[in-house]
Amino acid sequence: MKLKKTLSALAASVLMAVSGVSAVSANAATTTAAANAANIVAGVDSRLSFLGSMPMKGDINGDKKITSEDTAVLEAYINKLVTITPYSRAFNILDINWDGKLDKNDLSHMPKGNTQFTQYSSFSSFVVAGVTTSYPLLTFHTGDFNSDGVVNSKDLNMLNSMIKNIESASKYKLAIYDPHGFTDLFFISRQYDVNGDYAVNSKDYDALKKYISFFPGTGIGIVVGLV
Numbered sequence: 076m077k078l079k080k081t082l083s084a085l086a087a088s089v090l091m092a093v094s095g096v097s098a099v100s101a102n103a104a105t106t107t108a109a110a111n112a113a114n115i116v117a118g119v120d121s122r123l124s125f126l127g128s129m130p131m132k133g134d135i136n137g138d139k140k141i142t143s144e145d146t147a148v149l150e151a152y153i154n155k156l157v158t159i160t161p162y163s164r165a166f167n168i169l170d171i172n173w174d175g176k177l178d179k180n181d182l183s184h185m186p187k188g189n190t191q192f193t194q195y196s197s198f199s200s201f202v203v204a205g206v207t208t209s210y211p212l213l214t215f216h217t218g219d220f221n222s223d224g225v226v227n228s229k230d231l232n233m234l235n236s237m238i239k240n241i242e243s244a245s246k247y248k249l250a251i252y253d254p255h256g257f258t259d260l261f262f263i264s265r266q267y268d269v270n271g272d273y274a275v276n277s278k279d280y281d282a283l284k285k286y287i288s289f290f291p292g293t294g295i296g297i298v299v300g301l302v
Contacts, residue, residue: 105156108147108150108151108156109151109156109157111144111147111148111151112147112148112151112152112156112157113151113157115135115136115144115148116135116148116157116158116159116165118137119135119137119163119164119165119168120164122136122137123137123164123290125137126225127225127227127290128225128226128227128287128290129164129167129168129218129225129226129227129286129287129289129290130168130224130225130226131217131218131219131224131225131226132168132169132170132171132173132216132217132218132219132226132286133145133168133169133171133184133185133217134168134217134224135148135149135165135168135169136148139223139224139225140224141185141186141217142186143186143187143188145169145185145186146182146185146186146187148169149169149177149181149182149185150182152169152177153177153178153179153182159177164289164290167286167289169181171184171185172184172271173216173269173270173271173282173286174270216266216267216268216269216270216271217266218230218269218283218286220233220234220266220267221233226283226286226287227287227290228287230283230287231280231283231284231287233267234267234269234275234279234280234283235280237264237267237275238267238275238276238277238279238280240264241264241275241276267279269282269283270282
């Protein structure tokens, strides 16, 4: 009986020790994630000086890619491990769906694990007059229309041209952008719908212009409330 009690006590001690190690490891991982996120957020302004433009939406570490490292920063914010001031540059970069909030909706668009996003994530195809054409499906709207990894006046000019093309085409009932989800027949315009309201118009232009204005050097103006 004494032997059984001794073995039980020993097993309990081992279990407590293992649990303690797991708890310490989890705390260490959380602390590391919080520190990494805080460093990335703190370095946003210095990276903007180097990039010379705002990063594409989601690219909080400014490496011109959207990876799980960017995702980790957003996760840290949602889990209240790091502070990101509303209306700051970091806040706007991580506001993936352009709705003025940072939440799980933004997180749902971010890459998980060892993956990364560029402007497009996958391809689909359609057939017109017997000809099959592939086109990219957007993961989300980064604002980086020329795929150079940053968002600046070049992208704004491209958006302005697209809006004019769509307005012109609509006069002739041409399906350049279809709000019902059908395929573009002339060229891809869905990426220009930055606010995701199924239309490409002045609202997208205003949203992109405001985003670019968070970089003090574009000549468009600085939004009040920068940190």
